[in-house]
Amino acid sequence: MTTVSPALLCALPKAELHIHIEGSLEPELIFALAQRNGVALPYDSVEALRAAYAFTDLQSFLDIYYAGASVLLKEQDFFDMAMAYFERAAQDNVVHAELFFDPQTHTERGVPIGVVIEGLTRARREAQARWGISSALILCFLRHLSQASAFETLEAALPWRDHFIGVGLDSSELGHPPEKFAEVFARCRELGLHVVAHAGEEGPPAYIWSALEVLKVERIDHGVRAIEDAALMQRLAAERVPLTVCPLSNVKLCVYPHMSQHQLPALLAAGLACTINSDDPAYFGGTMNANWLATFEALPQLGLAEARKLALNSFEASFVDEATKAGWRRKLEEVLAIGVEVVNGTKPG
Numbered sequence: 001m002t003t004v005s006p007a008l009l010c011a012l013p014k015a016e017l018h019i020h021i022e023g024s025l026e027p028e029l030i031f032a033l034a035q036r037n038g039v040a041l042p043y044d045s046v047e048a049l050r051a052a053y054a055f056t057d058l059q060s061f062l063d064i065y066y067a068g069a070s071v072l073l074k075e076q077d078f079f080d081m082a083m084a085y086f087e088r089a090a091q092d093n094v095v096h097a098e099l100f101f102d103p104q105t106h107t108e109r110g111v112p113i114g115v116v117i118e119g120l121t122r123a124r125r126e127a128q129a130r131w132g133i134s135s136a137l138i139l140c141f142l143r144h145l146s147q148a149s150a151f152e153t154l155e156a157a158l159p160w161r162d163h164f165i166g167v168g169l170d171s172s173e174l175g176h177p178p179e180k181f182a183e184v185f186a187r188c189r190e191l192g193l194h195v196v197a198h199a200g201e202e203g204p205p206a207y208i209w210s211a212l213e214v215l216k217v218e219r220i221d222h223g224v225r226a227i228e229d230a231a232l233m234q235r236l237a238a239e240r241v242p243l244t245v246c247p248l249s250n251v252k253l254c255v256y257p258h259m260s261q262h263q264l265p266a267l268l269a270a271g272l273a274c275t276i277n278s279d280d281p282a283y284f285g286g287t288m289n290a291n292w293l294a295t296f297e298a299l300p301q302l303g304l305a306e307a308r309k310l311a312l313n314s315f316e317a318s319f320v321d322e323a324t325k326a327g328w329r330r331k332l333e334e335v336l337a338i339g340v341e342v343v344n345g346t347k348p349g
């Protein structure tokens with residue numbers, strides 16, 4: 001049992017830095033969009049689709065994730081998908097979200113990249129106006145495709161350069177090490193884009209090293225296999241390289257057999273700047289707060305100090321200005337102060 005009240009965990013302001021927007025597509029919305037767009041699905045009901053969400057590894061998930069994304073065709077589809085995400089994120093007290101999107105998943109099906117970016121951008125603006133949630137886009141290259149395809153995607157996206165703040169690297173990790181994308185990441189850095197990459201989810205610590213040294217990433221997405229390499233742990237801690245950890249994802253994709261075996265407490269104790277994120281919430285059993293609750297529930301080593309640290313790390317690791325971060329920190333301390341008084345019985349709940 002967690003020592004921190006679930007209500008307090010849910011109330012904490014937090015930033016979400018690892019969410020694939022295509023992974024927020026709930027089965028109900030997949031079916032609604034399939035019908036709206038006349039797309040045939042290989043499942044005859046929402047229940048049948050949900051029943052297929054029994055993954056054995058990353059690839060078994062990706063096959064279904066790309067099938068789900070095939071219903072996205074129009075600007076309105078991307079808008080609707082992102083609005084559904086933002087509404088749930090706002091309920092979870094996410095104050096800021098940096099969204100990954102996978103243009104190649106859509107351009108390969110003939111959807112123009114502008115349709116993708118403009119739908120997501122309209123949703124970002126509407127979410128800011130409606131729920132006060134700030135956000136940014138990070139364009140991800142699919143690592144199972146070639147570096148030439150990544151370059152083409154970058155070129156195609158450049159007319160919308162001011163709509164995204166950075167690039168990332170996702171999809172099938174094993175056999176596709178970061179160094180495969182050395183030149184395109186160098187070009188992105190020259191363009192002033194932030195750079196992040198998935199590494200050490202299924203792949204070995206060597207992939208985290210090359211993400212740092214070859215791609216020169218500012219954050220590592222997942223990174224949990226760093227625990228296997230003491231020198232790497234020291235480097236990540238000394239440089240405060242953030243890890244965007246996704247606990248429910250790691251359990252669903254069998255990186256850990258059970259949440260109680262998750263290495264987040266050890267990573268935090270070693271001084272790594274870990275954050276909690278949902279990855280693909282529609283597929284892995286929940287949004288930000290579901291991740292926070294499941295993690296604290298299964299890992300009694302995590303208490304109030306770690307909750308505060310995880311929220312602070314999410315602010316520190318985000319790509320926003322210092323004044324905005326300071327505002328979020330003040331808000332966090334206010335919520336913590338009220339929450340602790342409620343738990344101690346000095347304030348009515």
Ligand SMILES: Nc1ncnc2[nH]cnc12
Nearest residue numbers: 020170171172198279280
């Ligand atoms: N967890 C994950 N790892 C790699 N690529 C992804 N694309 C969507 N989710 C992903």
Ligand SMILES: [Zn+2]
Nearest residue numbers: 020170221279
């Ligand atoms: Zn991911």
